[in-house]
Amino acid sequence: MNILEKIKNELDTFSKSERKVAEVILSSPNTVIHSSIAALAKQANISEPTVNRFCRRLDTKGYPDFKLHLAQSLANGTPYVNRHVDENDTAEEYTSKIFESTMANLELARKSLDPTSINRSVDVLTQANKLSFFGLGASAIVARDAQNKFFRFNVPVICFDDILMQRMSAINSRQGDVVVVISHTGRTKSLVEVATLAKENDATVIGITTKDTPLAKECSIVLSVDVSEDTDLYMPMASRIAQLALIDVLATGFTLRRGSKFRDNLKKVKDSLRSSRFDRKD
Amino acid sequence: MNILEKIKNELDTFSKSERKVAEVILSSPNTVIHSSIAALAKQANISEPTVNRFCRRLDTKGYPDFKLHLAQSLANGTPYVNRHVDENDTAEEYTSKIFESTMANLELARKSLDPTSINRSVDVLTQANKLSFFGLGASAIVARDAQNKFFRFNVPVICFDDILMQRMSAINSRQGDVVVVISHTGRTKSLVEVATLAKENDATVIGITTKDTPLAKECSIVLSVDVSEDTDLYMPMASRIAQLALIDVLATGFTLRRGSKFRDNLKKVKDSLRSSRFDRKD
DNA sequence: AGAAAAATGAAATTTTATTTCATAATTATG
C-alpha cells in the first residue's frame, strides 16, 4: 500500500512524537525525500531514533528504506486506493478517483490470484465438453461476457442469469462439463445451491469469488479475486471489473493452450463482423 | 525524465566500468534500490567510487539520491501497455501482463475523457424522463451493467441488446429521453442508425465510443474512451473494462448530483438484497 | 499516589557514502 496513505490512515495510532514526524512528512513529502534523518528530526523537533522508530512502525527497514517508499508514493502522482469520492468533488476529481481506485483494485486482485488455480482452470476449460457460466446481478454481466468470449472458441457454451434455468442446467450437467459460478460475495444462496447441484452431478465447478465463502467451499477450483470492498459506493464497481479481467486471463490461457492454428480461427470470427461495420477511411 | 530511460539512452556514452554498473541496474533495478553502494559495486565488479561517479554523471547528488530517482522510475510502473502475451508465457506471466495492460489502458482512458462532457452527461442523465442503454456484443454487457446501476436510482431505465428492439425504442423516444449508445469501434452500422433515429426523435444521445467515428458524429455528447487497440487479442478486452469504469463515473456523478438523502436510498436497495444471501459469521 | 509500561533522546556504535590521492588504462601527438 501507498505509504502516504498508510501514514494518514494510522495517524491516530501514533504517539505524540510520531505524529509530529507524520505531520512534517505529510505537509511536505517532497522535501523529506531529500532530507537526512537528522534534518527531519530537527524539523519535527524530535530525536533521530524516534524518526527511525517511526519508519520501522510503518514496516520499512529503516529511514533510507522509508524514503524509498515515500519516493515511490510521490512518483505515483496522487495516491490511489482509498481515495474516496467526496460530496464536493468536481467531475474531474471523481473521475480520477474512480479510475484510480479501479486500477488499484485490479492490482490487488492480481496479487490475490493463484497462478496454479488459473492453470488448472485453463486445463479444465480446454478439456470441457460443455461450458456454463452463471452469475446474478452484476456478476450476470461477467457471465455474459465470458459467454461472448468462449463462444468465439467454437465450444459449446451457455450462460444463464435466471435462477431456475441455472438450476435446471446444473441438474443436467455431467462428468466432463465445467460450470463457472461467479459471485463476488460468495454468499448468494441460489448460486451456492447451483454450485452444489452441479458438483453432485459430477461437473467440475470453478468459482470466481472471494475465498473462504460458502460458495468457495462448494467449488472444485476457486479463483479468488480480492478487491477492497469499501471503494464500492453501495454498488458493485471494482469487483466486477476484476472479474472481467480474470475472464480475459482465462480466455487468453485457453487460446494459448490451443496453439497458434486456433488463433487464426479467432481472427476469422473477428473478421466475420466486418460487414456489420462502416469502413475505416484510414 | 525517467532515470531508467536516461540510463538506456546514455548507455553508449558511458565508460567501460560505468556500463557494467548500468547493466546491473537495468537488469534488476528492483534489487538495486535495496542495495548499498558496496553491494552494487561488488555485483558489477567495480569499485564504490565508480558507482558514485556514475550517479553524479546522471545528475543526481550521489548514490542515495540516485536510488530515490530509481525508485520513482520504478513506481511509475514500466510503461506496461505494450507487454504482449507470448506463446510460452506461464499462467503467472500472462495473468500479470493482462492485468497490467488493463491498468495501463484505464490510465489512457482516463486521460482521454473530457470532464466537461462528463459533467454535461451527468446533467442530462439526472434530468432525463427515461434512460436507455444500447450496445451490441461486448458493449451489450456494458449496457446491462448500466441498467443494473441506474435501476437502483429508481429512474425508468431500459436496455436492449437486440437490434430491432433498439430501433423500436429509438423511434419511440421523445424530448427529455436520454439514449446512451455504446460501441468501442463507433462503426457498428445498426447502432449508428439507432443513434440517428433517437436524435431525430429529439432524444439526447450520449455516445460512449471513440472520437471521430460515424457514431460520434451522431451524438449530442461524446464520451470518448481511448484504449490502445493492439492489446486486444482478437476480442474486446480493455475497451469494455474502460467503458464499465466510465459507467461507474456516470453513476457516481448521478448520486453526487442527487445529494445525500438519495444515497441513503441506495443503501436500502443494497440492504434489500441481504435476505438472498448467507450471513457473514464475522 | 505509586508501580509498571511505554516513549523518548543523548551518546556510542555501526553502517554507508564520499573524498582524496596514487595508479592504471586509454588516447592523442610528434
Add this chain to the structure above:
DNA sequence: CATAATTATGAAATAAAATTTCATTTTTCT
C-alpha cells in the same frame, strides 16, 4: 610506435548518516 596528456579506476582515509544501546522521562493503569 614511443611517450606525454588525459581520463578512468580503486584502495584507503574521511565524512556523513543511520542505528543501537541505555538511561531518563512521560504516560497508563491500578
